[in-house]
Each structure stands twice: as structure tokens, then as C-alpha cells.
Amino acid sequence: MAEPAETAYITTPIYYVNDRPHIGHAYTTTLCDIWARSMRAGGRDVFFLTGTDEHGVKVEKSARARGITPLELANENAAEFRKVMDLFELTYDDFIRTTEARHVSQVQTAVRRLLESGDVYLGEFEGWYDEGQEEYHTETKAKELGYASPISGQPLVRATQTNYFFRLSAYQERLERLFGERPDFVRPEARRNEVLGRLRDGLQDVPITRTNFEWGIPFPGDEEHVIYVWIDALMNYATAVGMCEEPDGDRSRYWPADFHVIGKEILWFHAVIWPAVLMALGLPQPGCIYAHSFWISEGQKMSKSLGNFIDLEQLQGYMSTYGTDALRYFMATQGPQGATDSDFSRAQFHETYTTDLVNTVGNCASRTSAMVDKYLGGTCPARSGEGAVGALDWSDFTSGQVREHLDAMDRFELGRAIEAAMRIIRRVDTYINETQPFKLARDPEESGQVAGILYDCLEAIRIASCLLESTMPARIAELRAAWNLGAASGDLEAECGWGRLEPGTVISKVALFPRLELEEQA
């Protein structure tokens, strides 16, 4: 036990407290949770971070509308998000809030450093201003509005404001070099190409403070200004592990993150502004910015106007019907992790559940344990080696799948990782069909063969279950209990070694995933 465990650090975006939790939040966090659980199973020292973004004009306004303070609103909604995470049994190690003192003070420290280094300077911002509403609109938004106030109808005017800017333009070359040297820095590749395309158009400095609202972190030394979201929020990844404390915090060993997992809508900030800020602060870059796509709902884009968000109630409906693990499996294998959006439909969910979980994982474990029960009195037989029927080298086959699984998981390719485990299960089914232990069992002469075959099946399923545990922790725990497999060892690879299943272990019959009828939605 000489050297300390290798660290692993993964983050979700921090969620805006003014939003209502929906499938997007659950999805991103679940992907991270699966990875975090897998890394823990592999013995790594994991730090899995999530949290809430609580500042900004929207929160200020919503709170005012309800007659409470912004902090009261943030407290309320942050608690709500946290409740959701716990409901989904998401195993975050820390939940950071941008209103916490530990965050505020470190952001101010960071900004002070940037000011000293010249990466932040006072400049003039010019934009389209709505005099009645006292707010600026972006160029695109102003155009959309026809350069008139959506409230009063009065024309927007060009106005200027003094703001602090981040010298993003100075980092063009260094960013290009970063992207060139690390092709996996932004994934998937289609997203990387988008960023590269925009990078070619050149970078402008970005204003990082506002003066039109107060609910935010005061700019150190000039408290008229409030630090805007793209510094405040992004910095959470660093402040949570104490990177801007003096000296660096206890958790600084986790830095930098292996993965910042985000939705595609915030790619630019994570892929360009964030790395530039880190360069300015002299901090090492994260391993990968992984931008997943979006879920669409029953073939339609989710939108506020359609009101078709897959919300918490619906997700809870799926969870209570199919189980949390089924929802996790569906999201991880059928989700928009790649470049294109994926459809979340009741029919497809049901189909995936039935095909993969009921008919494959559940049934395979069931038929195997039933035979062990029937032919071997419910105890694990001696290890095979009868030279049996199958020409399959199970040790070789499973170790290949395990390797692929671990490799894919390391690279945050969840679908490929899970597929490797599923291949083991499917191979067991094929093996049973090929060797037909249920027929051999009629002949007492063949009892050795039967025992050998069933050992192979049990052992292969056990190994597959180790690989599936990060995705479906609850059901795999049931299997562990029914088959007396004990708790995970913390060394996933070793645990997946062929032949670790002890002969004599008591094996009970299991039915992990109940067959369900597809309920028609009203």
C-alpha cells in the first residue's frame, strides 16, 4: 500500500437555480455518476463535483417577484436540485454553490490575480440598450427584436458602459496550440470542429462584469461591478478543490479535472474561455471537455412553448415503474452522448428495457441460477476444466471484454463500455444453447460436464455484473446478495479475473428485471 491511489476528477456544470430540474440535469449528472462509480470500483480516489449557479439578474428578478431575497430563492432551489440528485442516488462528492463563502472569496482572489497580470482591464462596452427596461440586448437578440424594446416598443439605442474585460484575444495562439496538441481536448469530434471553426474567426475580449444588477460577486476594489456568470460559474471547478486558496486547498491533488461534462449549449465557454482563463491563472488544463447533445421528447424538440419537457414527475414515473437502474441504463446507452440528439420515447424506453434488461441480463441470470438450483442443489460447482463441449476460452474472452470495458470507461465512452459487458451476457446465452446443459443433465454420466458448464456461466455473469455495477448499482447489488458474491473489492480489474468465483458458494435464483406491460399514456 505504498503509493496513494490515482485521483479522478469529474464535473457536471453547475445548474442554474432559476431553472426547474428536468431530464437534462438528470442526464448529465447520471453520466458523470456512472463514470465516478466505475472509477471508484477501480480503486481510484474520485472527486465528483456538481452544484448550483445562483447569481444573476434572473434570480434577482424572480426573487423580487416573489417578495423574497435572492439568497432565499437560491437556498430554496438549490435544496430542490440537491433533493433531485439524492433521489437519483447520484454519488457526488461535493455540491458547490456559487453563493458560498469558499467560492466567493476564491473567485475574488482569482480576479485580483487576473487584474494584476493585466488579463483583466477596465474598458468600454457598447451595445443595444433598452432604456425603459434598463437592460442591454446581445446583437443577435436585438436583431431578433427588430431593434425595439419588447416591452415598450421604443427603439433600442446604442449605449456604452464601462466594464471589466478579460483579454481573451491574447490567447488565440495558445488556444490553437492546445487544440492542435490535444485532439481529444474537446469531444465528440463534431463539437471540436465547431470550436475550431469559430476560433478561426478570431477572438475578442469579453466583458466579465455587469453594473445593471447587484446579485453577484462584487468585483474586488470596484464594487459597483458584479462579476458576470462566465467567470463566476466556470470558476467553481477550481474553487471546489481550493485552487485559489493560499496555499492551495487539500483537494488540489484532484486538479485538473479529467472530464468537464457539459451540454452542447455551453461549449464555447468551456472550450475557449475557460482554458484561456486557466492559462491566465497559470493552472493546468483539464483532460477533456465532453459536450453531449440533447434529448428530444417523443420526436419533438423540448421547449417551453410546447411544454413537453421531460420533467421530474415523468422521470419519477419511469423510476417507479421500471426502476432507477433501468432509467440509468437507458440514458447511458440510448442517450445523446454522441454528436446528435436522441429521442426519449416511452415506446423506445420500454423496448430497450425489455430487450436488454429483461430478455438478456435478467433472463440469462435467471436461467443460469435456475439450473444451478435444479441440478447442483444451489451451490456453485467446482471450476470447469473438464475440457468440455465449448471451444470457447472463457478466461480469454472475458478478459478481452473487461479490457475493452475499462478502456472505454477511461475514455468516457459509456455506451461502448456497457456494450462490452453485454457481450459477455449474450455469449453466455449462446454458450448455453450450444452446450445444452439442460439436456446433459438427464444423463448422470455427464454431471461433470454440466457442472463445468454452469460454473462458466455463473462466473461469466459475475464478471459482467461487476462491469455493469456502475450503471445499475441497485440490481447488481441484488445479484451480489442472491449469489453471495460479497461487496466490491475496490480493484475492479482483479475482481474480473476468471475463476474468482468460489466453488461452494450458495447461489439463489434471481429475477432481476420483471417483465412489464407497456402502459398507454393518457
Add this chain to the structure above:
RNA sequence: GCCGAUAUAGCUCAGCUGGCCAGAGCGAGGGAUUCAUAAACCCUAGGUCGCAGGUUCGAGUCCUGCUAUCGGCACCA
């Protein structure tokens, strides 16, 4: 408007640098079987490979045009 993709069986998609009759999974239909959650297994899809041209001995696989769909277009004050 600009930039970039994609368009292949009912559905989701593989088809890399062009070459035996265009594939997989799921669904659907049929068969056989029983260890199992009517599950696993076997057979079945005759699909203009978006449309129109072109290059080539030969093109989903390269080029051009068109159509459709999708993504991105930063300071989201």
C-alpha cells in the same frame, strides 16, 4: 445570410482509402425447443442506398448541382 454536417430496410444505424449478389440490432411474420421472466435459438426484410447529372472497366463509397433535415454562428445584460 454565413460555416459545417447528414440523407442507406418499419425504427436506430454500420458501411474506412470505390469492385464478389448492399449489412447489423430492434420491431414484425414463421419455425423449432424448454434450463429460463411465452425468454434464448433458427429462418424470413426483395430496401430506386434523398433527387439529377458526371468521373471510372466498375460508385452508398469520388465530383457538381438540386431538395430536405440538422448543428454552429460568442459576449445569451
